[in-house]
Amino acid sequence: MALVSGPGRAGGATSDQELHTQKHITYITKLDTVRASFQSYFEAFIDYELEYWLTEHLRLNGVYWGLTALHLLGAPEALPRQSTIDFVLSCQKENGGFGAAPGHDAHMLYTVSAVQILVTVDALDELEAKGKGAQNGKGGIQKVGSFIASLQNEEGCFMGDEWGETDTRFLYGALNALSLLRLMDLVDVPKAVSYVQSCENLDGAYGVTPGAESHAGQVFTCIGALSIAGRLDLINKDRLGAWLSERQVDKGGFNGRPEKLPDSCYAWWVGSSLAMIDRLHWIDGQKLAGFVLQCQDPNAGGFADRPGNMVDVYHTHFGLAGLSLLKFEGLEEIDPV
Numbered sequence: 035m036a037l038v039s040g041p042g043r044a045g046g047a048t049s050d051q052e053l054h055t056q057k058h059i060t061y062i063t064k065l066d067t068v069r070a071s072f073q074s075y076f077e078a079f080i081d082y083e084l085e086y087w088l089t090e091h092l093r094l095n096g097v098y099w100g101l102t103a104l105h106l107l108g109a110p111e112a113l114p115r116q117s118t119i120d121f122v123l124s125c126q127k128e129n130g131g132f133g134a135a136p137g138h139d140a141h142m143l144y145t146v147s148a149v150q151i152l153v154t155v156d157a158l159d160e161l162e163a164k165g166k167g168a169q170n171g172k173g174g175i176q177k178v179g180s181f182i183a184s185l186q187n188e189e190g191c192f193m194g195d196e197w198g199e200t201d202t203r204f205l206y207g208a209l210n211a212l213s214l215l216r217l218m219d220l221v222d223v224p225k226a227v228s229y230v231q232s233c234e235n236l237d238g239a240y241g242v243t244p245g246a247e248s249h250a251g252q253v254f255t256c257i258g259a260l261s262i263a264g265r266l267d268l269i270n271k272d273r274l275g276a277w278l279s280e281r282q283v284d285k286g287g288f289n290g291r292p293e294k295l296p297d298s299c300y301a302w303w304v305g306s307s308l309a310m311i312d313r314l315h316w317i318d319g320q321k322l323a324g325f326v327l328q329c330q331d332p333n334a335g336g337f338a339d340r341p342g343n344m345v346d347v348y349h350t351h352f353g354l355a356g357l358s359l360l361k362f363e364g365l366e367e368i369d370p371v
């Protein structure tokens with residue numbers, strides 16, 4: 035995934051075992067991808083025009099990652115709530131879906147981010163009253179659910195948008211958002227479950243489509259979907275747990291596939307997958323936390339994918355989420371699904 039990173043750089047091979055909470059809060063609230071999302075901050079942004087265009091496609095996701103990270107850090111008020119809600123609603127299209135920013139086409143990924151943000155700041159009532167399709171202050175939630183449901187295909191998987199690309203990421207996102215909206219009955223859940231099962235490989239893990247190579251990110255989306263559907267019983271937990279545990283390398287971090295370098299975001303993708311199948315105790319949590327902490331910039335805040343690289347909001351969110359999963363002191367607890 036292309037991400038605009040920086041300005042800071044992760045600490046390198048220090049023996050840093052401290053979480054720099056206040057630095058991370060400052061990093062996120064100053065972040066362009068988050069800050070740019072609020073009309074009131076537009077003027078501060080003129081100097082960053084190039085970066086603005088580079089980051090624009092990630093904006094609604096960026097807001098979600100930043101907001102969730104702030105909640106984990108115990109600073110949910112650090113972003114202005116009403117501006118957040120107004121920005122999210124301004125990204126909605128007539129068909130009920132959301133784009134990355136105002137004027138962009140609707141897509142599953144941004145629609146899921148929008149729902150997650152609105153739930154996080156407890157604003158579904160504003161969506162119900164002011165969202166597209168709402169009449170007499172009602173109906174906005176249903177409209178979003180209908181958009182998501184319209185993207186399920188005959189095989190049970192979901193498309194990202196009307197152009198038809200399918201991916202288990204979209205399937206997981208659809209079930210996640212619909213369960214938050216309490217509208218799971220709008221889609222064929224058993225068919226979605228069979229599609230996920232068809233992506234299971236002999237090693238116990240999952241790929242992006244039937245027969246595709248196993249990947250930890252796809253494992254998360256597939257078992258997250260099964261968890262939401264209440265069908266974790268379909269998983270061979272020991273076989274999958276073994277594959278996931280093998281993702282931990284000597285340095286303590288997780289990789290996404292065999293032979294790859296460790297990356298802080300897999301602390302979340304692999305860690306939450308292990309938590310969902312009750313196998314998180316199969317890995318060395320202390321070594322994992324040590325690796326993730328080495329990915330933080332101790333001076334300017336933020337996390338990178340690995341020590342020595344540039345920090346970004348995506349790895350800041352998933353690094354913190356991974357530490358939270360390990361019940362790291364000073365962080366709010368997170369739901370693995």
Ligand SMILES: [Zn+2]
Pocket residue numbers: 297298299300339349
């Ligand atoms: Zn990563």
